Amino acid sequence: MLVDQREIQARGGKCARYPVSCLIGELLARAGVIKPLRRFKVLDLTFGEGRFWAALPNAEVWGFDIRRLRWVVKPSRFYNESCEGWRKHEEILSQSFDVVVADPPFSPYQRGWEKRGHYRDNGSIPIILYEARKAAIHFRAPLLIHFVGKLVFYGFRVMAEAWFLGISHLTQMSFPTWFGVLSPEVGEG
Ligand SMILES: C[S@@+](CC[C@H](N)C(=O)[O-])C[C@H]1O[C@@H](n2cnc3c(N)ncnc32)[C@H](O)[C@@H]1O
Secondary structure, eight states: OEEEHHHHHTTOTHHHHOHHHHHHHHHHHHTTSOOTTOOEEEEETTOTTOGGGTTOTTEEEEEEOSSOOOOSSOOSEEEOSOGGGGGTOHHHHTOOOSEEEEOOOOOOOOTTGGGOGGGOOGGGHHHHHHHHHHHHHHHTOOEEEEESSOOOOTTEEEEEEEEEEEEOTTTOOEEEEEEEEEEEOTTOO
């Protein structure tokens, strides 16, 4: 399924400003991870500005990020450190989460992006994906991934996915990226 950013934005409201958040709401609902009007709890390993949650007020988000950016959504808990830290915090290990999230800083490079510091840490991609996999298995929670291409993890199956045709507000160029909700098969590690 290819979803054009402009189709979501045409709905207006929060979807006009945060189309990715509306797409995520739909994917999580389609995967059966969230239900209308019910609260759900997220471990977001790459919180960024929190844009993923801007149109989803029922999300309680625990976020990690090496940067403290200007948030569009305030996380319930925020850890200003590399996402590997989730394993060190007792208060995290004892929680349950409805979904673990990874949005690594990949960049199909476009002019102007060098100004956006949070797309520069491409060296973190394997760390983030590894930790996301581990965390999903530890919490027995589905994994929401946003990546430049489709990812298939050993021991995981795809519950819902979409190619998102986003439009850079810097260059006005469009490019597709992949969103997937993956479920860990019990017993994998
Ligand atoms: C594509 S952005 C995430 C945007 C976010 N999904 C949002 O909605 O605003 C990638 C983020 O990963 C963060 N990052 C890079 N390396 C990291 C690491 N090792 N641990 C945690 N966050 C990291 C960057 O600082 C950046 O904010």
